[in-house]
Amino acid sequence: MQNLLVSSQIKDVDTYTIQHEPIVSIELMERAALAFVNAFINRFGDEEATIWVCCGQGNNGGDGLAIARLLRKNGYTKVKVFLANYAQKTSPDYLRNLERLKQEKSEIPILEDLQALKLRQNDIVIDAILGSGLNKPLSGKYEKLAVLINTSKSKVVAVDVPTGFKSEGELDAIYNGVKADFVISFQVPKINFFFPESIKAIREFEVVSIGLDEPYIESLPSQWKLVTEQFINKTIKPRARFSHKGTYGHALIVAGDTETMGAALLSVNACLQAGVGLVSACIPQSGLTALNVSLPEAMYFNRENLSNTDLQKYQAIAIGSGLGIGETQEQLLEQLLSKNKPLLIDADALNILSENKELLKEIPAQSVLTPHMKEFDRLFGHHDNWWNRVEMAKKKAIELELIIVLKNQYTFICLPTGDICVNPTGNPAMAQGGMGDVLTGIITSFLAQGYNSSQAVILGVYLHGKAGDILAENREIVTASALAKSLPKVLKNINSEKS
Numbered sequence: 319m320q321n322l323l324v325s326s327q328i329k330d331v332d333t334y335t336i337q338h339e340p341i342v343s344i345e346l347m348e349r350a351a352l353a354f355v356n357a358f359i360n361r362f363g364d365e366e367a368t369i370w371v372c373c374g375q376g377n378n379g380g381d382g383l384a385i386a387r388l389l390r391k392n393g394y395t396k397v398k399v400f401l402a403n404y405a406q407k408t409s410p411d412y413l414r415n416l417e418r419l420k421q422e423k424s425e426i427p428i429l430e431d432l433q434a435l436k437l438r439q440n441d442i443v444i445d446a447i448l449g450s451g452l453n454k455p456l457s458g459k460y461e462k463l464a465v466l467i468n469t470s471k472s473k474v475v476a477v478d479v480p481t482g483f484k485s486e487g488e489l490d491a492i493y494n495g496v497k498a499d500f501v502i503s504f505q506v507p508k509i510n511f512f513f514p515e516s517i518k519a520i521r522e523f524e525v526v527s528i529g530l531d532e533p534y535i536e537s538l539p540s541q542w543k544l545v546t547e548q549f550i551n552k553t554i555k556p557r558a559r560f561s562h563k564g565t566y567g568h569a570l571i572v573a574g575d576t577e578t579m580g581a582a583l584l585s586v587n588a589c590l591q592a593g594v595g596l597v598s599a600c601i602p603q604s605g606l607t608a609l610n611v612s613l614p615e616a617m618y619f620n621r622e623n624l625s626n627t628d629l630q631k632y633q634a635i636a637i638g639s640g641l642g643i644g645e646t647q648e649q650l651l652e653q654l655l656s657k658n659k660p661l662l663i664d665a666d667a668l669n670i671l672s673e674n675k676e677l678l679k680e681i682p683a684q685s686v687l688t689p690h691m692k693e694f695d696r697l698f699g700h701h702d703n704w705w706n707r708v709e710m711a712k713k714k715a716i717e718l719e720l721i722i723v724l725k726n727q728y729t730f731i732c733l734p735t736g737d738i739c740v741n742p743t744g745n746p747a748m749a750q751g752g753m754g755d756v757l758t759g760i761i762t763s764f765l766a767q768g769y770n771s772s773q774a775v776i777l778g779v780y781l782h783g784k785a786g787d788i789l790a791e792n793r794e795i796v797t798a799s800a801l802a803k804s805l806p807k808v809l810k811n812i813n814s815e816k817s
């Protein structure tokens with residue numbers, strides 16, 4: 319897991335690195351500029367392009383000046399600098415870089431008049447006006463400059479964060495900052511990059527290391543974590559020698575209704591593909607033939623028997639995929655809740671809870687809820703923005719001792735400890751019905767296999783997205799069935815790379 323930091327902490331890490339590496343701040347700025355330029359060249363190799371580097375007077379502007387100089391050195395002949403010198407204060411490193419640019423006779427024109435900023439299609443604007451130092455909404459000349467850049471049809475590449483974009487906290491409904499096609503951000507992704515509202519400001523981003531002190535970053539208190547491949551590789555266990563089906567647990571999946579039996583089958587199949595030892599499908603009798611034909615590995619569990627069966631033999635129980643809503647389904651959920659065994663609760667079972675909120679406190683601790691945005695809002699109230707929604711998910715996860723998996727492009731996993739783990743995998747090719755049912759099957763499978771609840775959820779969400787990413791490399795659409803089918807290979811690849 320990688321700590322995600324707020325702006326004040328990032329500043330703190332800069333200071334710490336400067337003191338302890340040690341490195342003088344102007345050198346750190348040079349390193350940041352170099353990292354930006356390398357990433358920039360990788361992506362925008364056209365040395366003939368006209369590049370306008372727009373600089374403010376803080377450290378973000380200082381980066382911009384160094385970037386302009388380094389681009390010129392790397393063969394970009396048409397680099398121009400525009401100084402947005404609208405502030406009273408200037409940073410010392412900005413001033414040093416300005417001096418350097420002037421002294422070196424770098425042939426880079428330095429412009430200050432807005433009239434001179436004639437942006438054309440195919441030009442590239444490097445936005446180094448304001449970075450993570452933003453401390454109030456954009457207004458006046460800054461706002462005017464942002465409008466000019468946004469309406470120019472030039473490609474916009476932002477340094478660290480687009481000017482006017484808040485790195486953390488609630489994002490305003492209306493965004494008046496620079497809209498960047500690409501952001502090259504330093505060291506850690508900013509928390510707000512993961513919220514859907516950021517699409518107004520950022521089309522794509524890349525994070526580059528500038529050599530800030532990583533152990534110090536990890537030592538800082540932060541409840542925001544990014545799930546990393548290293549964490550997954552470390553957590554996932556290969557199949558053991560002399561193991562048998564009993565080693566990998568028995569899962570019970572309560573799902574399906576006459577018209578939504580597919581959801582149950584998808585979920586049960588995903589559970590098998592993710593490696594469970596045994597799975598029993600508690601589906602309506604009308605689905606029995608379909609189950610036997612399509613998933614001969616799965617067993618059938620008659621719903622009539624749920625109330626009088628000892629569920630101790632199941633290592634994991636999920637309820638909800640395609641379950642339907644009605645008195646019968648409500649009874650099924652209540653029966654399971656009364657067994658006082660952690661559950662995974664998805665889809666219609668969540669909708670039943672929304673209609674019977676008094677049941678929320680009956681959910682056993684360490685249970686997992688997997689709502690998408692609408693299911694979440696039905697459960698815990700309407701939210702105007704994602705920052706507030708995630709804050710509420712965190713609050714409820716702590717209060718009810720649950721794991722809340724708030725599904726989206728970047729899924730937020732809120733743990734009872736208050737930690738919020740952001741999942742980086744997944745893509746729009748996966749935006750199709752049934753994908754959530756597959757996720758339920760995968761997490762249930764990992765729960766049955768003996769991973770603890772947080773591990774099972776983090777592994778499940780990450781691998782679900784990872785499988786989708788691998789498939790999306792050569793197809794536009796990834797169906798839920800295709801994703802489930804690909805899981806054994808994804809697991810194999812991870813375990814082979816480890817050994």
Ligand SMILES: NC(=O)C1=CN([C@@H]2O[C@H](COP(=O)(O)OP(=O)(O)OC[C@H]3O[C@@H](n4cnc5c(N)ncnc54)[C@H](O)[C@@H]3O)[C@@H](O)[C@H]2O)[C@@H](O)CC1
Nearest residue numbers: 332347350376377378448449450451452453454455456478
């Ligand atoms: N040693 C360091 O601190 C490093 C900093 N780096 C760069 O430094 C940036 C942060 O630099 P700074 O902290 O100087 O901040 P910025 O350059 O982002 O902004 C500086 C100034 O803008 C003012 N300001 C904030 N919001 C405003 C608004 N809406 N309208 C008008 N003025 C506004 C602030 O009061 C401050 O004086 C990062 O984004 C990154 O690009 C990098 O060079 C890496 C190393």
Ligand SMILES: Nc1ncnc2c1ncn2[C@@H]1O[C@H](COP(=O)(O)OP(=O)(O)O)[C@@H](O)[C@H]1O
Nearest residue numbers: 690725726727744745746749751752753754755
């Ligand atoms: N654009 C996307 N990027 C990443 N993941 C996505 C995207 N669209 C959907 N997903 C993933 O697919 C799943 C969809 O879940 P859900 O909406 O419950 O689907 P369903 O109810 O149809 O099975 C979630 O895990 C979500 O994170």
